[in-house]
Amino acid sequence: MALDTTDLSILNKLQANAQLTTKEIAAAVNLSVTPVHDRIRKLERAGYIERYVALLNRKKLGKSLVVYCNVTLDKQRKESFEEFNAAVSRLPEVLECSVVSGSFDYLLKVIANDVEAYNAFYQQNLSVLQSVLHISSFFVMSEVKSTTEIPI
Amino acid sequence: MALDTTDLSILNKLQANAQLTTKEIAAAVNLSVTPVHDRIRKLERAGYIERYVALLNRKKLGKSLVVYCNVTLDKQRKESFEEFNAAVSRLPEVLECSVVSGSFDYLLKVIANDVEAYNAFYQQNLSVLQSVLHISSFFVMSEVKSTTEIPI
DNA sequence: TCTGAAAACAAAAAAATTTTCTGCCGATGG
DNA sequence: CCATCGGCAGAAAATTTTTTTGTTTTCAGA
Numbered sequence: 001m002a003l004d005t006t007d008l009s010i011l012n013k014l015q016a017n018a019q020l021t022t023k024e025i026a027a028a029v030n031l032s033v034t035p036v037h038d039r040i041r042k043l044e045r046a047g048y049i050e051r052y053v054a055l056l057n058r059k060k061l062g063k064s065l066v067v068y069c070n071v072t073l074d075k076q077r078k079e080s081f082e083e084f085n086a087a088v089s090r091l092p093e094v095l096e097c098s099v100v101s102g103s104f105d106y107l108l109k110v111i112a113n114d115v116e117a118y119n120a121f122y123q124q125n126l127s128v129l130q131s132v133l134h135i136s137s138f139f140v141m142s143e144v145k146s147t148t149e150i151p152i
Numbered sequence: 153m154a155l156d157t158t159d160l161s162i163l164n165k166l167q168a169n170a171q172l173t174t175k176e177i178a179a180a181v182n183l184s185v186t187p188v189h190d191r192i193r194k195l196e197r198a199g200y201i202e203r204y205v206a207l208l209n210r211k212k213l214g215k216s217l218v219v220y221c222n223v224t225l226d227k228q229r230k231e232s233f234e235e236f237n238a239a240v241s242r243l244p245e246v247l248e249c250s251v252v253s254g255s256f257d258y259l260l261k262v263i264a265n266d267v268e269a270y271n272a273f274y275q276q277n278l279s280v281l282q283s284v285l286h287i288s289s290f291f292v293m294s295e296v297k298s299t300t301e302i303p304i
Numbered sequence: 305t306c307t308g309a310a311a312a313c314a315a316a317a318a319a320a321t322t323t324t325c326t327g328c329c330g331a332t333g334g
Numbered sequence: 335c336c337a338t339c340g341g342c343a344g345a346a347a348a349t350t351t352t353t354t355t356g357t358t359t360t361c362a363g364a
Binding site for chain 2: 011014015016017018019046047048049050051052053054055056057058060061063066068085088089092093094095096097098099100101102106107111136138139140141142143144145146147148149150151152
Binding site for chain 1: 321
């Protein structure tokens with residue numbers, strides 16, 4: 001499926017504000033509601049739009065702390081990766097987890113209420129994993145930017 | 153503003169799927185549409201819900217590469233931070249940027265089409281900044297988990 | 305305990321939006 | 335030449351959102 005500039009414009013608007021009505025988008029792209037509606041459905045079905053979500057205010061919900069962790073596995077073997085991946089997927093405190101190139105294996109983004117809660121999480125959920133050799137935690141002191149918008 | 157379990161349940165549903173109708177949410181929390189509608193408005197006004205967005209498929213839009221960068225500033229002075237913060241805020245390729253504790257100053261999440269595009273971005277936008285002393289890039293080889301959902 | 309005010313809720317109506325249906329128009333290919 | 339297909343507009347139908355109205359519940363204070 002090929003996207004034209006109208007499709008890209010629609011995607012861009014929706015990733016900035018998913019509550020725009022098709023009418024509003026239609027006006028912005030100089031079309032009637034029908035083709036806009038059709039295009040959005042197509043973009044959804046084709047997988048360009050993965051989901052619609054509400055973004056919540058972390059701090060208001062008590063999650064004041066963000067921590068990035070560098071994790072090194074004990075052995076870089078299939079079983080270790082599998083154990084670690086499975087564990088991380090189960091942990092709601094882990095918002096992001098990636099396998100990275102370089103001097104360590106994983107980079108995690110974790111949120112917690114405070115340092116104490118993070119330490120408890122760390123002790124109980126990460127350091128107990130057989131596959132883990134070493135973890136370094138970097139505490140976020142200030143969030144300069146945070147967006148889900150992909151430049152298109 | 154204090155949240156009860158119904159509010160938390162509504163937030164949790166909306167951050168998983170913002171397209172749920174108030175009717176559907178109402179059924180799930182055993183209320184009629186009116187109180188659910190009122191609660192959502194209150195949660196929006198009080199700032200618990202920051203915005204509604206569509207999450208797009210990065211790869212389908214050509215952004216196959218994710219890179220995390222550790223940035224160390226030349227001088228940890230106010231002017232350096234200000235220059236760097238302002239620059240990063242302008243760059244759409246930078247999805248996340250945080251000031252972190254530890255051995256470097258900033259952690260960035262950047263997306264690009266490929267390694268070549270990343271290198272161009274790096275050369276033209278990051279390494280030109282006076283405030284930057286050192287940058288290490290970690291390329292994401294596999295994304296194990298990526299969510300915007302805050303555990304509540 | 306009673307009263308009054310405020311908050312939370314339900315039901316229904318009104319307004320707006322989403323979704324479907326029908327048909328038009330231009331481009332394409334047999 | 336004409337049939338077909340994709341993209342679009344307009345309108346109707348279905349659904350949802352939003353407002354209105356009124357009831358119930360809660361709770362502080364008399």
